[in-house]
Amino acid sequence: MTAEASQAGPQEDLAADGERPLRIALLTYKGNPFCGGQGVYVRHLSRELARLGHRVEVIGSQPYPVLDEGYDGISLTELPSLDLYRSPDPFRTPKRDEYRDWIDALEVATMWTGGFPEPLTFSLRARRHLRARRGEFDIVHDNQTLGYGLLGDVGAPLVTTIHHPITVDRQLELDAAENWRQRMSKRRWYAFTQMQKRVARRLPSVLTVSGTSRQEIIDHLGVRDDRIHVVHIGADTDQFSPNPAVPQVPGRIVTTSSADVPLKGLVFLVEALAKVRTEHPDAHLIVVGKRPTEGPVAQSIERYGLEGAVQFVKGITDAELVDLVRSAEVACVPSLYEGFSLPAAEAMATGTPLVATTGGAIPEVAGRDGETCLAVPPGDPGALATALSRLLADPALRARLGAAGRERVLARFTWAKAAEGTAARYREAITSGRTAGAATASLSPSAPPSPAPSPSPTSVTGVSPESRATC
Numbered sequence: 001m002t003a004e005a006s007q008a009g010p011q012e013d014l015a016a017d018g019e020r021p022l023r024i025a026l027l028t029y030k031g032n033p034f035c036g037g038q039g040v041y042v043r044h045l046s047r048e049l050a051r052l053g054h055r056v057e058v059i060g061s062q063p064y065p066v067l068d069e070g071y072d073g074i075s076l077t078e079l080p081s082l083d084l085y086r087s088p089d090p091f092r093t094p095k096r097d098e099y100r101d102w103i104d105a106l107e108v109a110t111m112w113t114g115g116f117p118e119p120l121t122f123s124l125r126a127r128r129h130l131r132a133r134r135g136e137f138d139i140v141h142d143n144q145t146l147g148y149g150l151l152g153d154v155g156a157p158l159v160t161t162i163h164h165p166i167t168v169d170r171q172l173e174l175d176a177a178e179n180w181r182q183r184m185s186k187r188r189w190y191a192f193t194q195m196q197k198r199v200a201r202r203l204p205s206v207l208t209v210s211g212t213s214r215q216e217i218i219d220h221l222g223v224r225d226d227r228i229h230v231v232h233i234g235a236d237t238d239q240f241s242p243n244p245a246v247p248q249v250p251g252r253i254v255t256t257s258s259a260d261v262p263l264k265g266l267v268f269l270v271e272a273l274a275k276v277r278t279e280h281p282d283a284h285l286i287v288v289g290k291r292p293t294e295g296p297v298a299q300s301i302e303r304y305g306l307e308g309a310v311q312f313v314k315g316i317t318d319a320e321l322v323d324l325v326r327s328a329e330v331a332c333v334p335s336l337y338e339g340f341s342l343p344a345a346e347a348m349a350t351g352t353p354l355v356a357t358t359g360g361a362i363p364e365v366a367g368r369d370g371e372t373c374l375a376v377p378p379g380d381p382g383a384l385a386t387a388l389s390r391l392l393a394d395p396a397l398r399a400r401l402g403a404a405g406r407e408r409v410l411a412r413f414t415w416a417k418a419a420e421g422t423a424a425r426y427r428e429a430i431t432s433g434r435t436a437g438a439a440t441a442s443l444s445p446s447a448p449p450s451p452a453p454s455p456s457p458t459s460v461t462g463v464s465p466e467s468r469a470t471c
Contacts, residue, residue, distance in 0.1 A: 015053035015423070021073075022054045022426055025130060025156070028143040029081075029122035031058070031065030037163060037342055038143055039065055044236060048419030050074045057137070059129065061122050062086065079125050081118060084111050114188035120195060123147020130155045139426045146196035157433040159205045159425055164213045164339025164360070165220040167193050169263050172336060176262040176296075197221050205429045207422065209233050209340040210361035216339070231421035233340055234413030235349040239322055242351035242406065246326040251282035253388060254328035254352070256343040260292040265334035265357065265378060267296040272334075272384035274304035280392050284309045286324060288316070288343075325350045329398060330391045333362060336378045341365050345413045348372070348405030353398040355387045365413065372404045 015021045026046055031039045042065050046056040050073035058065050058076050062083040067074050082094050082104055091111065099105060103124050110117035127149035130140060134155040142150055142160040150158060170190040177183040200206065200221040206228045208214050214230050217223050253273070257266040266287065276283045291312035292298045301310050316324070325331060331347035337360035338344075344365045347354050356366040359378035369375035374391060376383035391398055 017052070017420075017423065017427075019427065022138045022423065022430075023136065024049060024054055024056045024426070025137040025140045026056055026058045026143065027122075027126050027141065027145060028058065028060040028065060029118050029145045029147075030063065031060040032063035037340070039063075040342055041161070041163070041233060042143055043067055044415040045233075045419060045422065046074050047071060048415045049423060051416070052419055052423060054423065059126060061118065061125075077129075079122070079129060081121060081125075082107050084108070084117075114185060115191050116189050117192075119145050119147045119192050120149070121147075123149030126150065127152075127154055138430055141422075141426070146199045148195060148199060151199060151202055157205075157429040158203065159207060159429050160200075160203050161207045161209075162200065162213070162217055162221070163209055164337075165193075165216050166190065166196060167220045168216060168337055168360075169261070172262045203227065204432070205229070205425065207231050207425060210364050212361035212364060213339040216360075229425055231418055231425065232413055233342070233345075233418045234415055235342070235345040235409055237349050237410055237414050239318060240325070240346045240349035241322075242402075243323075243326055246323050248329055249327050250329065251280055251284055251392060252286060252328040253283065253330045253332055254286045254288070254325055254347070255332045255334065257287050257289040260290075260295050260297050262296075263336055265336045265359070267300050268379055268381045269332060269334040269384060270297060270300040270304065270306060270310060271381035272388060273309065274306060275381065275385035276388050276392070277306075277309065279389050283388070283392060284311070286328070287312045288314070288321065288324070290314050322350065325352050328352055330355055330388055332384070332388065333357065333366070334378075334384060335359050335362065338362050344373075345409050348402075349409045351402040351406045353391055353401040354405055355384065355391060357384075367405070367408050371401075372408045373401060 013021070026042060028038055028042045031042055042058055042060070046058055047068040049056050050071040053073070055073045058067060058074070059079050060076065061079050061081045064078055065076060067076055082098060084090070084092060084107065094108060103121050107117045107121040123145050124147065126145070131154065137156045140154050140156045140158045142158060144160070144162055146160065146162070170186065170193055173186045173190070174183055177186055200217070200223050203223070204227065206217065206223055208217055208228060208230055209232060211230055214228050217228055218225050255266070255269060257264045260266065269285065273283060273285050287310065289312060301307060313324070325347050331352045331354050333341055333344045333354065333356040335341065335357060339361055341362045344354060344356055344362060348366070354366055354373040356362050356373050356375060357378040358375050363375060366373040366375065374387040376387050
């Protein structure tokens with residue numbers, strides 16, 4: 001037991017690692033657990049950190065996170081924005097009495113000029129909030145805000161998760177733009193990625209979810225490799241589990257697509273479905289996500305006459321989602337790129353056989369072609385169709401891949417393992433901050449001279465505090 005732990009009181013007050021429980025501020029500028037991975041990450045990581053004995057205060061903006069109930073160590077603090085993109089009135093103009101300060105004015109002005117303000121404005125509000133509560137947290141964990149407000153002093157050591165660089169999304173959107181007006185609009189919307197590059201390069205400790213994302217962060221954001229640590233995330237394997245009582249629906253294919261963007265590759269899956277139905281007329285697709293009313297996906301559904309074969313569902317409960325995945329003969333991840341792919345891990349955890357592309361980090365999750373999944377190149381509807389048809393026609397292959405997929409997830413990708421790895425990085429960041437602070441004090445003019453020269457103060461990643469301000 002360390003000296004820190006020995007001062008914490010009786011044994012039952014310690015965290016699972018034998019150390020003093022940590023007080024964690026977990027920041028998320030978007031927390032919707034039903035749209036995108038950030039809300040899912042915050043929900044499950046906060047729960048597992050609480051199970052380890054830590055206290056987690058999630059500080060978030062709209063849409064607010066939904067946290068698991070029944071854990072004394074989890075709380076939510078709402079840090080409201082002007083919620084300019086809310087349904088049913090996105091891109092709204094706030095009323096005069098809604099403005100509270102200059103940050104609100106900045107948020108509206110950025111939206112009016114075609115930009116996306118939330119990472120910057122949330123970071124500014126978060127810094128103000130955290131500085132007012134100095135001493136209440138041992139660690140601040142930012143969930144990919146990467147705003148200017150998080151540079152400098154935020155009242156506690158900072159750890160940041162970057163799931164993958166948004167510059168990847170930006171480039172895919174630009175590649176898919178049909179004319180110069182669309183390209184100009186995309187560049188303006190993604191202007192915040194320039195801020196995220198500058199901020200990321202100055203962060204002392206970065207967590208990411210896969211080796212592929214780690215390399216992308218180095219290549220796209222210019223972060224030094226010794227500052228980046230991979231902590232895999234995973235599935236809730238208690239909930240996402242096989243259940244023979246749920247009947248499989250013949251021909252059912254399930255996918256998750258939280259947004260109609262090129263990155264998700266849904267348009268290629270729709271085209272593949274049209275090919276599959278020539279051999280398997282009962283094949284149909286359930287998409288967990290919002291139905292697009294226009295754009296490539298909507299056009300493809302109409303072009304191939306698939307209105308009755310593609311169904312979109314949204315706002316379903318976790319239990320309904322799990323049963324939906326269990327009911328499918330095949331799950332599919334058609335993305336052009338993923339920094340991790342939670343849908344792949346969750347489908348595998350239920351024992352549902354998976355067809356997945358090799359885009360980004362998906363192979364790290366899904367495993368080898370023919371062993372734990374069927375893998376196809378991204379953006380290839382013909383390859384998708386071949387793999388889907390093969391699984392729909394072969395019950396024995398479906399059973400083998402489904403069982404192997406669940407074993408892979410249990411061994412590698414669970415939220416419990418993610419929380420343990422994350423907590424270990426918290427402690428390293430805290431120790432690094434103390435070491436740097438003590439070294440800075442010893443080098444100050446008011447401090448007595450040391451009998452021997454001290455080594456250069458470094459963080460856990462080997463970067464001196466002085467260099468953080470200039471890199």
